[in-house]
Amino acid sequence: MxxxxxxxxxxxxxxxxxxxxxxxxxxxxxxxxxxxxxxxxxxxxxxxxxxxxxxxxxxxxxxxxxxxxxxxxxxxxxxxxxxxxxxxxxxxxxxxxxxxxxxxxxxxxxxxxxxxxxxxxxxxxxxxxxxxxxxxxxxxxxxxxxxxxxxxxxxxxxxxxxxxxxxxxxxxxxxxxxxxxxxxxxxxxxxxxxxxxxxxxxxxxxxxxxxxxxxxxxxxxxxxxxxxxxxxxxxxxxxxRACAFEVIYFARPDSLAQGESMHLKRRLLGKQLALEAPAPADVVVGVPDSSLPAAMGYAEASGLPFDFGLVKNRYIARTFIAPDPEWRAQGVQLKLSAVKEVVEGRRVALIDDSLVRGTTSRHIVRLLRSAGAKEVHMRIASPPYRDPCHYGIDTSRAGELAARHLSLEALTARVGADSLAFLSPEGLMAALGSDRWCLACFGRGYPVPVEEEEDG
Ligand code: SF4
Known part of the structure; x- marks a missing residue:
């Protein structure tokens, strides 16, 4: 992401x-x-x-x-x-x-x-x-x-x-x-x-x-x-009930969660995803930087080659990470570029750590296609994000959560991929290694009752 x-x-x-x-x-x-x-x-x-x-x-x-x-x-x-x-x-x-x-x-x-x-x-x-x-x-x-x-x-x-x-x-x-x-x-x-x-x-x-x-x-x-x-x-x-999204996306890969490396846990998420949702692809590409460990894990488990088919522009001004929705769609085009030599004429397994609104994914799929990718099979290293977080993560309002309202077919069409698949909640728990995690945003129930709607 x-x-x-x-x-x-x-x-x-x-x-x-x-x-x-x-x-x-x-x-x-x-x-x-x-x-x-x-x-x-x-x-x-x-x-x-x-x-x-x-x-x-x-x-x-x-x-x-x-x-x-x-x-x-x-x-x-x-x-x-x-x-x-x-x-x-x-x-x-x-x-x-x-x-x-x-x-x-x-x-x-x-x-x-x-x-x-x-x-x-x-x-x-x-x-x-x-x-x-x-x-x-x-x-x-x-x-x-x-x-x-x-x-x-x-x-x-x-x-x-x-x-x-x-x-x-x-x-x-x-x-x-x-x-x-x-x-x-x-x-x-x-x-x-x-x-x-x-x-x-x-x-x-x-x-x-x-x-x-x-x-x-x-x-x-x-x-x-x-x-x-x-x-x-x-x-x-x-x-x-630690936040599972710390492992999926938020924490830095060199940090530890419950004593274990975030980087290694993300690789495990990718491996589990490859077992659950194989893709008919020639190369595995991760969305930099947060999805690269999952993409590496996916490549390891699937036997497909991993490559850097997307690169991140390191010099994006703060404007593009400000909480202004109007800048978001614009920002992604400036944040990422596709590497033509990696994706041209090939079937790409595109690994992302999560899918929330789907708008970013759509831009990335488009980028890969314009760089010549023959097919794009999107694989998400976490389950569909259905319910808003009330414990300190801004996931936008429930109405913007794509997986809450759209079927898998409709979501696939929205992102413009040839196929789309998510990690299952069971697969997530298997990769995380215990049930000591909050999975509320994946439809698994809020561990602390939500009293009131916050304004964030
Ligand atoms: S609901 Fe919030 S705290 Fe729980 S896993 Fe999701 S993002 Fe983390």
């Missing part, structure tokens, strides 16, 4: 007790940039005060590295909005002044009960700075009667529902909070002999020289202070 159809909510990073906290939080967020390109920010604790640098756009535009905010603890954030408009007021980290002192907060995910909580809080006099759901946690914490921050955060987290991962910077430490089903990812790492770090993905650890220690458990709050890491449960243990 080229990134036009599905967008990750956000990426978060936190570090405690490191003299280069700002720089490491900056580079941590930099390595998570694929999770959100609308706004970015870093918050740094120095002598009991928090300074925040944030703004719209990519991290390099939003925060100048030479801002050199000093401090020994920091959190950072990259954002794509799912709830709340895309504007500077919703850029994170958010800074709140509470009786616990200043708190900075960064959030990935979506709270399905945020509208109700927000209405309640506003009725009690809370004044929100922005329109995102992330502020709800800060207001809940500020109103808790407990005298220590960890307990107040724990009790506030109990009130949240949905898929969420928070990092919170305070005078006493950095906190990490992961939703009770572990829908959104959060991992804990350590720089050897040095600071503890939290991140949405392990690729951020590699960037700052940290080692993966473990995943923050679903329903767990971790408190990182001068005495080390303390674990507090705020929800009962339940069967984990």
């Amino acid at each position: 080229t990134g036009d159809d599905l967008r990750e909510a956000c990426g978060v990073f936190g570090i405690w007790q490191d003299p280069a906290a700002f720089t490491k939080a900056y580079w941590g967020a930099f390595s998570l940039q694929h999770r959100g390109q609308e706004s970015a920010g870093v918050a740094v604790m120095n002598e009991g005060k928090i300074a925040v640098a944030k703004g719209m756009g990519l991290l390099q535009d939003a925060v100048k590295l030479d801002a050199a905010l000093r401090g020994s603890a920091a959190i950072s954030h990259v954002r794509y909005s799912t709830t709340g408009e895309s504007s500077a007021m919703n850029a994170q980290p958010l800074l709140m002044h509470t009786r616990f002192g200043p708190l900075a907060l960064a959030h990935n995910g979506n709270l399905v009960n945020h509208e109700r909580l927000r209405r309640q809080l506003e009725a009690e006099g809370a004044i929100f700075q922005g329109t995102s759901d992330s502020e709800v946690l800060a207001h809940l914490v500020a109103r808790r009667p407990e005298s220590d921050l960890a307990t107040a955060l724990k009790e506030a987290a109990r009130q949240l529902s949905g898929g969420f991962a928070f990092v919170v910077l305070s005078r006493e430490g950095v906190f990490g909070i992961r939703d009770p089903l572990g829908i959104r990812p959060l991992v804990l790492g350590r720089i050897p002999g040095g600071a503890w770090v939290l991140a949405s993905e392990t690729c951020a650890f590699d960037m700052v020289g940290a080692h993966m220690m473990r995943e923050v458990e679903p329903g767990e709050l971790v408190r990182i202070t001068a005495s080390g890491v303390e674990s507090v449960r705020f929800a009962e243990r339940m069967a984990e």
Whole structure:
């Protein structure tokens, strides 16, 4: 997928007790940039005060590295909005002044009960700075009667529902909070002999020289202070339901999910797809970059040659990844080119990781045909995407989800392929290796009841 159809909510990073906290939080967020390109920010604790640098756009535009905010603890954030408009007021980290002192907060995910909580809080006099759901946690914490921050955060987290991962910077430490089903990812790492770090993905650890220690458990709050890491449960243990789309598309291939390589898992998806949906083709081509591991797996299992029949233009301006539907169709033509020498006169098995609206796929099939492909057999390394996500992924509205409304025949006609086939939900679970995954968007039911329609 080229990134036009599905967008990750956000990426978060936190570090405690490191003299280069700002720089490491900056580079941590930099390595998570694929999770959100609308706004970015870093918050740094120095002598009991928090300074925040944030703004719209990519991290390099939003925060100048030479801002050199000093401090020994920091959190950072990259954002794509799912709830709340895309504007500077919703850029994170958010800074709140509470009786616990200043708190900075960064959030990935979506709270399905945020509208109700927000209405309640506003009725009690809370004044929100922005329109995102992330502020709800800060207001809940500020109103808790407990005298220590960890307990107040724990009790506030109990009130949240949905898929969420928070990092919170305070005078006493950095906190990490992961939703009770572990829908959104959060991992804990350590720089050897040095600071503890939290991140949405392990690729951020590699960037700052940290080692993966473990995943923050679903329903767990971790408190990182001068005495080390303390674990507090705020929800009962339940069967984990991690977002399967992290593996299919969102996470960087060099990150780990449930301890296993994303790249290798994507290859397995491709292998499984080849077993379920062989194609009468001469060459296997993947949609760069996210579908290449699945295409390699497909080629391995089918015995067909893999080749780079599509190349990505690396120099697309940010405009084309902005959340503006009018630019999407235009953007894909500029993002990808077909390699004539690979596809001309050949039957192409085109592997994509997912199909959401189908408009991107149509453009890609057209590209291959104009480069001389004799036939295009499209194979999707995930099941049909039928239901919108309510846990922090912007999948657009249900009406735009092609597989929800169209038969396989109609979908094949829409994308203009000679044939089209998807990985089955059973095949997806077999490739993922367990049933600890959220598959709600594939019609398998929402693991957290959806209270209300969000506006994202
Ligand atoms: S509904 Fe789909 S995209 Fe949303 S959390 Fe579940 S698997 Fe991920």
